[in-house]
Amino acid sequence: MxxxxxxxxxxxxxxxxxxxxxxxxxxxQRSTAPQITKAHDLEVELGSIEMKIVAAQTEVADLTVNQEKAEADVKQVADRISKDQSRLDAGQATPKELEGFQHEIATLSKRLTELEDEELIVMQQLEDATSALSELELDRDRVTGEFELSKQALELKFADLDGQIAQLGAARLAAVESLxxxxxxxxxxxxxxxxxxxxxxxxxxxxxxxxxxxxxxxxxxxxxxxxxxxxxxxxxxxxxxxxxxxxx
Ligand SMILES: [Zn+2]
Incomplete structure (x- = not known):
């Protein structure tokens, strides 16, 4: 009919x-809100910064180990030089032994200079890596703040649209029920x-x-x-x- x-x-x-x-x-509007893209982009950016931070932390840790090793190497050679120097200063050895100490001191001093140069290089690398890590951490804090704000903006947008959708939905239901x-x-x-x-x-x-x-x-x-x-x-x-x- x-x-x-x-x-x-x-x-x-x-x-x-x-x-x-x-x-x-x-x-x-709800599914294409620009706030969705913005929040998503910031989340991706944050993920990428966090990955870089992990890599930078690993580098800092490795260089710290290297620096400690370089420091220990320098100390070891410096200690030996100082020991040889004390014996030399004491003057209680035979002339041949004294000559041996002098020769050893000269060789060790050369080695010490090389080790100190290496230590300086590692220290510089560690300083650079530490400062790169700090910059990444600042970036992370900044982007985290922006991400939180963008999520709030998105929630507000959704709340606004959902409110309107609910209102229209109720009006629609009333109209439907009258037919x-x-x-x-x-x-x-x-x-x-x-x-x-x-x-x-x-x-x-x-x-x-x-x-x-x-x-x-x-x-x-x-x-x-x-x-x-x-x-x-x-x-x-x-x-x-x-x-x-x-x-x-
Ligand atoms: Zn038609």
Whole structure:
């Protein structure tokens, strides 16, 4: 049996269609909010900084070990020189032994210079690595702050949109509940097929759903139908609503 609906009920369908259009827009805004991209980009940036920090921490730890080793090497050679020097100063050895100490001191001093140069290089490397790590930690703090703010902004945006969606959803539910079941079922079926709305106004001789002009014969036919006949667009199958704005 064909579905019929009073003019008031048909206008209610148009109201539902308007709410559906707004709901689609709001849901689109929710899924494409720029705050989502911003928060995501900052999260990715933070992840990359954290990975760099781990690498920098490893480098600092390795260089610290190297520096401690270089320091120990320097100390070991310096201690031997000092021991040889004491023996030499004591002068209690044979001339041959004294000559041996002098020779050893000269060799060790050369070695000490080399080790001290190496230690300086490692110290410089450690200083550079430590300062690079500090910079990364500052970056991490800055980006963490920005990320937290962006998450708050996103939550606010979602709360705002969800509030609007809930309000429109409640209005839609009230409108749906005021209509006969078969009218609602027809509307929902068309809405689901079209992916947006199930009813559209006839305006300036065209269906406002698909924006295709109705031909003169079709307009005459629609005009001749009783107001409670549910008319469908021949192009998009949406329910065509006639009201004072239709200009029929
Ligand atoms: Zn249409």
């Amino acid at each position: 064909a579905v019929s609906a009073s003019s008031a009920e048909q206008n209610k369908l148009l109201e539902i269609a308007d709410l559906d259009t707004k709901l689609i827009q709001l849901n689109h 006969p079941k078969d009218v609602v079922e027809l509307y929902e079926k068309i809405k689901s097929d079209q992916g947006d709305v199930g009813a559209a106004l006839i305006h300036r001789g065209a269906c406002q759903g698909c924006h295709i002009a109705l031909d003169a014969t079709e307009i005459d036919r629609i005009k001749s139908l009783p107001p409670d006949t549910v008319v469908r667009c021949e192009q998009c199958r949406r329910i065509l609503i006639r009201n004072s704005e239709s200009g029929l």
